[in-house]
Amino acid sequence: MRAFRFVTVDVFTEQRFGGNQLAVFPDARGLSDAEMQALAAEFNLSETTFVLPPSDPHNTARVRIFNRVAEMPFAGHPNVGAAYVLGREDEEAHRAYRFEEPAGLVEVALERDAEGRVIGAEVAAPQPLRVGAELPARIAAACAGIPEAEVLTLRHAPTLASDGGNHRLLTEVTPAGLAAAAPDLGAFRRAVADFPSETRGFLSLYIYCRDGAKVRARMFSPLTGTWEDAATGSAATPLAGFLLRLGGGSEGAWEIIQGAEMGRPSLLLARARRLADGYRAAVGGRCVPVLRGEAVL
CATH class of the missing domain: 3.10.310.10 (Diaminopimelate Epimerase; Chain A, domain 1)
Structure with missing residues (x-):
């Protein structure tokens, strides 16, 4: 049996049980494509996010996002939530992340409070309108x-x-x-x-x-x-x-x-x-x- 750690967060809100729900797997190494899709369907949220090592070491991570039925090239709240989870697990992390995704390289900047605690993030769309x-x-x-x-x-x-x-x-x-x-x-x-x-x-x-x-x-x-x-x-x-x-x-x-x-x-x-x-x-x-x-x- 294999165990994979997950965290759920509410995104775009300051109140628990508001905002958009998200499940994040901070270390998805060892999960197959089919297992990621099955887990996304099991969580039954709009999206579930899986974090993997980057193909280019200059980037932070490879991030894969699945809705209930398919992988997505890019989505907003999964990137904000994934960056928040990674930032909370390493408060000394850099202010910004670079995620490799099917739509391109996605840049996400962490938001911190006055004490330096990660409280949110901002994601830039990977392509122009x-x-x-x-x-x-x-x-x-x-x-x-x-x-x-x-x-x-x-x-x-x-x-x-x-x-x-x-x-x-x-x-x-x-x-x-x-x-x-x-x-x-x-x-x-x-x-x-x-x-x-x-x-x-x-x-x-x-x-x-x-x-x-x-x-x-x-x-x-x-x-x-x-x-x-x-x-x-x-x-x-x-x-x-x-x-x-x-x-x-x-x-x-x-x-x-x-x-x-x-x-x-x-x-x-x-x-x-x-x-x-x-x-x-x-x-x-x-x-x-x-x-x-x-x-x-």
């Missing part, structure tokens, strides 16, 4: 289970966007639409079937409403088993880049509240800059430890 196809407002509305009139298209149509992770359908909605949304699995399946080239067989919906620099958001990805996500860093970063692109500025910052409707309120601090290679974004927040244990295989 990539804006994909627009989908009809009726598709986004159907997936969200709200009337089409609740989808706002004055600033932009529902737009697929990413910056290293899975693409998200960024959709601005009314406050009433945000509150009433409930994902329709059948609508998601029909959208993927009706727009195969645009969605590439996958669709997650990120709806939001704005109040200046403050944003309220919800994310639905039922095709991967995540009915609703409490905090989605890999949606917050493309949203930040996309909003900056829409506004035409050189930099911007947004406070994003997510998860409130689930009873797991999260605060994500997203920022974006316009650089020579495009719009680059980062997202950060606090973390809280919850559980420790071993998986025995």
Whole structure:
């Protein structure tokens, strides 16, 4: 029998049982791909993270992220949570980490309190903003289970966007639409079937409403088993880049509240800059430890 240590943390929150849950295996050496996927399914969280030695010794670690059904090229809260766990286990660690992931090299900076204790982290998206196809407002509305009139298209149509992770359908909605949304699995399946080239067989919906620099958001990805996500860093970063692109500025910052409707309120601090290679974004927040244990295989 083999034992593998794990830690669970709540990410993008300062209160236990808020934010987005994450399981982190700080030393995943010896686990096969199939075992990592099975453990992610067993934890039944939106993502589970496995830390391995880097292929390049100049980097900190190789990090693999699995949702319930597949490995992900990049995700936000797993990087924030993994860096937090590693930083708490070695308080003398460097201020920043470099993680090797399928989407590219991911840089994560630790956040410390006045006493130097690690309390959170900020992750930079590994790629600049990539804006994909627009989908009809009726598709986004159907997936969200709200009337089409609740989808706002004055600033932009529902737009697929990413910056290293899975693409998200960024959709601005009314406050009433945000509150009433409930994902329709059948609508998601029909959208993927009706727009195969645009969605590439996958669709997650990120709806939001704005109040200046403050944003309220919800994310639905039922095709991967995540009915609703409490905090989605890999949606917050493309949203930040996309909003900056829409506004035409050189930099911007947004406070994003997510998860409130689930009873797991999260605060994500997203920022974006316009650089020579495009719009680059980062997202950060606090973390809280919850559980420790071993998986025995």
